[in-house]
Amino acid sequence: MRIIKSANPMQKYSNRLKATNNSVGFVPTMGYLHEGHLSLVRRSLKENDKTIVSVFINPAQFGPREDLAKYPRDFKRDENMLRKIGTDAVFYPTAKEMYQKPYHTYVDVECLTDALCGRSRPGHFRGVTTVVAKLLNIVNPDNAYFGQKDAQQAIVIEKMANDLNMNVKIKTLPIVRETDGLAMSSRNSYLSKKERGDATVLHKSLLLAKTMIRKGERSSIKVINMMKALVRQKNVSQIDYIAIVNPETLKPIKTIHGQVLIALAVYIGKTRLIDNLKLKVR
Ligand code: PAF
Numbered sequence: 001m002r003i004i005k006s007a008n009p010m011q012k013y014s015n016r017l018k019a020t021n022n023s024v025g026f027v028p029t030m031g032y033l034h035e036g037h038l039s040l041v042r043r044s045l046k047e048n049d050k051t052i053v054s055v056f057i058n059p060a061q062f063g064p065r066e067d068l069a070k071y072p073r074d075f076k077r078d079e080n081m082l083r084k085i086g087t088d089a090v091f092y093p094t095a096k097e098m099y100q101k102p103y104h105t106y107v108d109v110e111c112l113t114d115a116l117c118g119r120s121r122p123g124h125f126r127g128v129t130t131v132v133a134k135l136l137n138i139v140n141p142d143n144a145y146f147g148q149k150d151a152q153q154a155i156v157i158e159k160m161a162n163d164l165n166m167n168v169k170i171k172t173l174p175i176v177r178e179t180d181g182l183a184m185s186s187r188n189s190y191l192s193k194k195e196r197g198d199a200t201v202l203h204k205s206l207l208l209a210k211t212m213i214r215k216g217e218r219s220s221i222k223v224i225n226m227m228k229a230l231v232r233q234k235n236v237s238q239i240d241y242i243a244i245v246n247p248e249t250l251k252p253i254k255t256i257h258g259q260v261l262i263a264l265a266v267y268i269g270k271t272r273l274i275d276n277l278k279l280k281v282r
Contacts, residue, residue, distance in 0.1 A: 001079075001082060001083045001087055001088065001089065001090065002088065002089040002090070003079065003089070003090050003092055004089055004090070004091050004092070005091075005092050005093055005094070005097070006093060006097055007093065007097065007098075007138045010052075010089075010091050010093075010138050010139060011138055011139075011140070013089060014052070014138075014139050014140045014141070015140070017049070017050050018140065021049075022048075022049035022050045023047075023048045023049045023050070023142045023143070024048055024049070024050050024051075024052060024139070024140070024141040024142050024143075025043075025044030025045070025047055025048030025050070025051045025052070025141060025142065025143045025144075025145065026044070026051075026052050026053075026054070026135070026136070026139045026141035026143070026144045026145070026168075027040045027041050027044055027051065027052075027053045027054070027144070027145045028053075028054045028056075028131075028132060028135050028144065028146075029053060029054060029055055029056075029078075030055070030056065030057045030058065030071065030186065031055040031056075031057060031072075031073055031074070031075060031078050031186070032071075032072040032073060032074060032077075032078065032186040032189070033077075033078045033081050033082070033186075034176075034184045034185070034186065034188075035176045035184055036147050036149065036175070036176040036183075036184040036185070037053075037147075038081065038085060039147075039173060039174075039176050040145040040146070040147060040173055041053055041082065041085055041087060041145075042085060043145060043171070043173055044143065044145050045085070045086055045087075047143060048141075048142065048143055050088040050089070051086075051087050051088050051089075052087075052088060052089045052090070052091060052139050052141065053082055053087050053089075053090050053091070054090070054091040054092070054093075054135055054139070055075060055078055055090060055091070055092050056091070056092070056093055056095075056098065056131070056135070057071050057073060057095075058095075058098075058127060058128070058131040059095050059099070059127075060099065060106075060126070060127030060130055060131060061123075061124050061125075061126075061127030061128045061131065062124075062127070063121055063122065063123060063124065066121070067187075067190075071186070072186055072187075072189050072190075075092065078090075091135070091138070091139060098131070098134065105130075106126050106130045107126070107129040107130045107133045107160060107164075108126050108129065109125065109129050109156045109159050109160050109163070111249075112125075112152070112155060112156050112159055112249075112250055113125035113126070113152075113156055115152075115243075115245065115250045115251070115252075116152050116241060116243060116245070116250060116263055116265070117152050117153075117240075117265060117274065118152070119241070120240050120241070120265070125152075125153070125156050128153055128156070128157070129156060129157065129160045132144075132157055132160070133160065133164070133166075136161075136166060136168055140167075141168055142168065142169065143168065143169045143171055144157075144168050144169070144170055144171065145171050145172075145173060146170065146171070146172050146173070147172070147173060147175065147176075148172050148173060148174050148175050148276070148278070149175045149183050149184070149185065149274065149275065149276070150274070151247075151261060151263055151276045151278070152250065152263070154170070154172040155247070155248070155250065157170055158170045158172070175275070175276075177203065180200050180203075181200050181203035181204065181207075182196075182199050182200050182202070182203060183202070183203065183273075183274075183275045185273065185274075187271055187272070187273065188271075188273075190269075190270070190271040191268060191269070191271055192269065194235065195235070195268045195269045195271065198234040198235050198236065198268050199268045199271075199273055201230060201231050201233070201234045201236070201266070202231070202264060202266055202273055202274075202275040203275055204230060205227040205230045205231050205242070205264065206227075206262055206264070206275060206276070206277040208226060208227060208230055209223045209226070209227055209244075209262050209277070210262075210277060210279060212226060213256055213279060213281055217256070218255050218256045218257065218281075219254075219255065219256070220244040220252070220253055220254055220255070220256055221254075223244060223256070223262075224242050224243070224244060227242050227262075227264065228242055231264075231266055234268075235268075235269070236266055236267065236268055237267045237268070237269060237270070238266070238267040239264070239265075239266050239267075240264075240265035240266060240267065240272065241263075241264060241265050242262075242263075242264040242266075243262070243263055243264070244256060244260055244261070244262050245260070245261050245263065246259070246260070246261070247259050247260065247261035247278055256281050257281050257282075258280070258281060259278065259279070259280055259281075260278070260279050260281060261276055261277075261278050262276060262277045262278075262279065263275075263276035263277075264276070
């Protein structure tokens with residue numbers, strides 16, 4: 001497995017692969033890998049001749065009061081996991097290399113980034129789309145893989161790729177969960193034992209919503225209120241949002257019908273966790 005630390009050699013490697021008729025799959029990550037990331041890598045290995053994974057904690061997507069400095073990192077561990085499953089190359093650049101000073105160019109997807117996580121994390125998606133656009137330009141893959149856990153991120157990236165006529169297929173794969181339902185996330189490593197137990201309430205509230213809707217409830221507000229009540233039973237500092245939205249526009253839905261995305265962000269102690277569920281309602 002190659003480890004490539006600069007954009008120029010990465011571009012050359014990818015160009016060589018393309019010139020020799022290899023399809024390239026790409027999985028961008030911020031490291032501290034878990035089964036969720038590995039499920040993306042495995043799918044890429046299956047669907048492409050070569051798979052490239054990036055490990056880059058992107059400063060541009062962290063707000064001034066967010067956890068950039070303490071975001072978990074362990075490149076040796078990531079490297080071993082990626083080697084073991086057969087990754088062809090890892091792109092592991094520094095922030096200095098990715099944002100060479102003076103840095104002036106950003107990618108901004110409008111509208112879709114105002115709601116949900118965008119509301120409480122201003123500038124976050126601008127950082128995500130900027131780095132993903134840069135990574136796609138550097139790696140030049142045929143397919144790029146993202147997780148459904150970051151539902152809004154996946155929608156925003158797909159919109160960016162379409163709007164900017166990027167020559168890549170964006171693929172969004174299902175959430176991978178722990179056995180008790182908690183969605184896998186690098187941030188789960190921040191949770192104390194007690195908080196780890198409380199954190200299952202995100203998934204439980206989604207299951208509650210699903211049951212209510214399956215039994216015929218069609219009022220978003222009623223479903224959201226029941227979810228809120230369930231979440232508040234736990235040692236939760238703050239509900240950031242619980243929303244039922246159209247999965248394409250991310251606009252809130254009053255009466256539940258058709259395709260809906262139920263999404264929430266909750267602080268368990270100091271750790272902000274997100275989860276979501278997509279449902280088709282007749
Ligand atoms: O989902 C993530 O880990 C990040 O937002 C991404 C897509 C790697 C961009 O930094």
